[in-house]
Amino acid sequence: MPQLTTGEAYDVVVVGGGSAGATLASRLSGDPKLRVCLVEAGPDTPPGRVPDEILDSYPGAAYFSRKFHWNALRVAYDSWPTEERRALMIRRYEQARIMGGGSSINGMFAVRGLKSDYDAWAQAGAAGWSFDDVLPYLKRLEDDRDFGGSDRHGMGGPVGIRRIFADRWPGFTHAMAEAFQRRQFAALDDGNGSDGDGYFPFALTNIDDQRVSTAIAYLTDEVRRRPNLTILANWQIDGLIRTGRRVTGVHFKVGGQRYEIAARDVVMSAGVFHSPAILMCAGIGPGDHLQDMGIEVVADRPGVGSHLQDHPTLAMALHLVARARIDPGVRRHIFMGLRYSSGLADCPAGDMFMTVVNRAGWHPLGEQMGSVLVNVNRSFSDGGTVRLATPWLGDEPEVTMRFFSDRRDLDRLMAGFRLLGALIADPSVARATDAGFPTTYGDKARDLALKSTSTWVKTKIAAMLMDASKPTRRFAVKRLIRPAAMLDEFLDDDARLEEWVRENAFSGWHATGTCRMGAADDPDAVVDPHGRVIGVDGLRVADASIMPAIVSGNTNAPAIMIGEKASDMILADAR
Numbered sequence: 001m002p003q004l005t006t007g008e009a010y011d012v013v014v015v016g017g018g019s020a021g022a023t024l025a026s027r028l029s030g031d032p033k034l035r036v037c038l039v040e041a042g043p044d045t046p047p048g049r050v051p052d053e054i055l056d057s058y059p060g061a062a063y064f065s066r067k068f069h070w071n072a073l074r075v076a077y078d079s080w081p082t083e084e085r086r087a088l089m090i091r092r093y094e095q096a097r098i099m100g101g102g103s104s105i106n107g108m109f110a111v112r113g114l115k116s117d118y119d120a121w122a123q124a125g126a127a128g129w130s131f132d133d134v135l136p137y138l139k140r141l142e143d144d145r146d147f148g149g150s151d152r153h154g155m156g157g158p159v160g161i162r163r164i165f166a167d168r169w170p171g172f173t174h175a176m177a178e179a180f181q182r183r184q185f186a187a188l189d190d191g192n193g194s195d196g197d198g199y200f201p202f203a204l205t206n207i208d209d210q211r212v213s214t215a216i217a218y219l220t221d222e223v224r225r226r227p228n229l230t231i232l233a234n235w236q237i238d239g240l241i242r243t244g245r246r247v248t249g250v251h252f253k254v255g256g257q258r259y260e261i262a263a264r265d266v267v268m269s270a271g272v273f274h275s276p277a278i279l280m281c282a283g284i285g286p287g288d289h290l291q292d293m294g295i296e297v298v299a300d301r302p303g304v305g306s307h308l309q310d311h312p313t314l315a316m317a318l319h320l321v322a323r324a325r326i327d328p329g330v331r332r333h334i335f336m337g338l339r340y341s342s343g344l345a346d347c348p349a350g351d352m353f354m355t356v357v358n359r360a361g362w363h364p365l366g367e368q369m370g371s372v373l374v375n376v377n378r379s380f381s382d383g384g385t386v387r388l389a390t391p392w393l394g395d396e397p398e399v400t401m402r403f404f405s406d407r408r409d410l411d412r413l414m415a416g417f418r419l420l421g422a423l424i425a426d427p428s429v430a431r432a433t434d435a436g437f438p439t440t441y442g443d444k445a446r447d448l449a450l451k452s453t454s455t456w457v458k459t460k461i462a463a464m465l466m467d468a469s470k471p472t473r474r475f476a477v478k479r480l481i482r483p484a485a486m487l488d489e490f491l492d493d494d495a496r497l498e499e500w501v502r503e504n505a506f507s508g509w510h511a512t513g514t515c516r517m518g519a520a521d522d523p524d525a526v527v528d529p530h531g532r533v534i535g536v537d538g539l540r541v542a543d544a545s546i547m548p549a550i551v552s553g554n555t556n557a558p559a560i561m562i563g564e565k566a567s568d569m570i571l572a573d574a575r
Contacts, residue, residue, distance in 0.1 A: 185340060272543070318435070
């Protein structure tokens with residue numbers, strides 16, 4: 001790769017090497033006439049030097065390693081109506097800081113969302129982003145080992161995808177499948193192959209029992225040898241360079257030095273929290289907030305940092321009997337999920353989801369425990385915000401999630417938790433489990449996920465008690481695990497269930513929408529359907545922040561699709 005000198009000019013600088021950014025850099029540099037620079041704030045993962053915990057099929061190995069995160073980032077959860085405003089819950093949020101971004105640390109799910117999601121994007125002003133428009137790009141990214149070459153799936157793309165079918169599922173997953181069947185849910189071979197309700201094996205970005213990140217798939221040795229591509233890792237953006245309303249380059253900091261890179265086009269792929277923060281620090285965002293921060297308003301775009309969405313989630317932990325547990329030697333621990341429809345008025349089909357988890361952690365207690373997650377698959381609450389804490393990019397922004405700004409999300413999650421309670425009482429699940437309790441994912445759970453000798457010892461004691469007898473199991477749950485509540489304490493009480501849901505819902509780590517895409521004349525849109533920042537020249541955004549609304553599924557494959565489609569738009573404009 002060529003060496004960088006300060007002031008060097010490129011045709012395109014991509015800020016952020018994540019799911020979309022690595023894709024963009026690879027596709028754009030395929031045109032030898034374009035000089036492309038990819039800049040990532042975290043470490044690189046070149047071929048042959050990918051850390052073992054990233055390659056590991058057990059995603060917790062990477063997900064909970066603080067080497068790969070923005071460790072100072074915190075998110076406030078504002079879950080109560082204004083008239084009942086209570087203290088905000090402040091929690092860590094695992095946002096990737098490494099080449100490949102979220103694709104290097106996430107659960108490796110290649111769930112696309114539904115046709116209705118993308119059609120709604122187009123109807124909301126994102127012309128050219130309907131399902132029929134984006135399907136060619138969803139297929140182009142895929143090398144689907146099970147259904148490649150079909151109407152809905154690609155073959156020969158960069159991202160290897162496979163499924164682990166029912167013949168290889170452990171006992172607890174089979175027990176949940178039986179419970180789903182008794183509720184008349186269909187068994188589907190491919191959740192991306194249709195939009196119907198049913199349970200199915202997850203499509204995984206995992207080949208030969210190893211993760212396939214965008215850094216692995218798109219930034220291959222061949223791509224890295226291109227003379228027109230420069231890749232810079234451990235470089236953090238320090239501001240945009242502009243002349244009037246045109247962005248002409250980027251300032252970066254590395255090793256205490258400040259560098260300037262000139263570019264015809266700058267593409268923000270820095271993620272849902274940092275892309276809007278970078279725009280606001282450059283004077284692009286809500287005018288009143290920028291003025292409060294002492295920042296000159298270049299473009300008053302109130303949508304910057306607004307409309308933050310995620311998938312609110314609840315969890316039930318279950319102690320598994322020995323025969324239902326996953327083999328300790330199997331690293332992959334999540335195989336199957338259920339998509340279903342709430343039936344609530346004004347909510348689309350497939351608006352809810354459950355995920356069956358066969359191992360709760362790396363430690364002895366985690367190996368005995370399973371869980372089931374239920375989440376609002378198509379959420380409507382979009383009142384979350386990203387705002388600057390200070391005018392400086394070195395400081396993390398203030399992020400607030402508002403899961404229940406739309407009452408429909410709360411009602412559906414409460415109903416979903418009740419359905420989950422009924423499912424774990426199913427005879428097949430009852431035979432596979434012998435203790436269950438509601439749980440949440442807060443900082444205590446995060447701390448347990450970090451490997452340490454003391455955690456192993458504590459969880460070993462708890463595991464021995466859980467396995468010994470019913471009385472010791474009851475003791476371990478109440479005195480050592482200490483759940484905030486037991487299921488029978490609130491399941492039939494609307495007021496107590498609502499309180500539990502508001503206080504214990506956690507993020508699905510699928511944040512979207514903070515630089516939402518829309519028509520160029522939409523005052524609340526941040527980028528137009530070509531990803532160009534409205535009111536500013538030379539600046540684009542291409543990551544999950546531009547999604548006009550959250551998709552009904554995991555966001556990694558849609559983010560890669562955004563990188564694929566955005567690259568074609570940039571290449572077309574360059575010609």
